[in-house]
Amino acid sequence: MNPEREAKRSEETEVKLPCTDLAAVGAKLRERGATLREEKHAEHNVLYDDPRGELSGRGCTLRLRTAGPDVILTFKGPARFDGGLKIREEREVRVSDAAEAAALLSGIGLVPRFRYEKQRESWEHAGCTVSLDETPIGRYLEVEGNPADIRRVLTDLGLDFSEAIPYSYPSLYARRRREDPTLPPDMVFGDREG
Numbered sequence: 001m002n003p004e005r006e007a008k009r010s011e012e013t014e015v016k017l018p019c020t021d022l023a024a025v026g027a028k029l030r031e032r033g034a035t036l037r038e039e040k041h042a043e044h045n046v047l048y049d050d051p052r053g054e055l056s057g058r059g060c061t062l063r064l065r066t067a068g069p070d071v072i073l074t075f076k077g078p079a080r081f082d083g084g085l086k087i088r089e090e091r092e093v094r095v096s097d098a099a100e101a102a103a104l105l106s107g108i109g110l111v112p113r114f115r116y117e118k119q120r121e122s123w124e125h126a127g128c129t130v131s132l133d134e135t136p137i138g139r140y141l142e143v144e145g146n147p148a149d150i151r152r153v154l155t156d157l158g159l160d161f162s163e164a165i166p167y168s169y170p171s172l173y174a175r176r177r178r179e180d181p182t183l184p185p186d187m188v189f190g191d192r193e194g
Contacts, residue, residue, distance in 0.1 A: 010089065028157050041121075046102070114187075116169050117188045127146065
């Protein structure tokens with residue numbers, strides 16, 4: 001590798017808030033002229049790790065996501081927090097076949113550690129991606145973009161930045177399972193159509 005040439009670094013900066021009324025936020029986005037990027041769709045996510053859990057132990061995530069015909073393999077580095085925003089390295093690649101990608105991950109010694117599902121609708125608004133998520137444990141809103149734009153979007157939508165939570169969906173579910181150990185090990189909708 002040429003030492004003068006640094007690898008491109010990709011970062012994700014986002015904020016997540018609980019949201020009891022996703023339809024109202026969607027209506028407000030329409031009123032504000034936001035662009036619907038993805039209609040409501042099911043997402044199925046599987047997190048992979050080695051048998052000792054070394055990736056998650058370092059605060060990293062390796063996720064295989066299927067959303068309709070799209071299959072995306074994502075690596076996320078450890079999160080850091082700055083001014084209430086979660087920032088972490090994120091690298092993604094589209095793959096053509098979820099089963100083959102899973103077999104490849106298994107072939108290099110990684111195992112599925114956690115599954116989670118959600119229904120997601122995504123919008124573009126004021127330089128940010130706004131995602132409206134329905135999960136088995138509640139409804140959430142995520143705003144991703146640069147810090148100034150994220151704050152502007154939250155203000156424009158009448159949302160309170162102080163309600164932001166620092167947790168990923170797997171972390172939220174682990175916390176919920178500690179409160180209710182009868183929940184299944186994975187955060188899935190069960191018999192409900194996704």
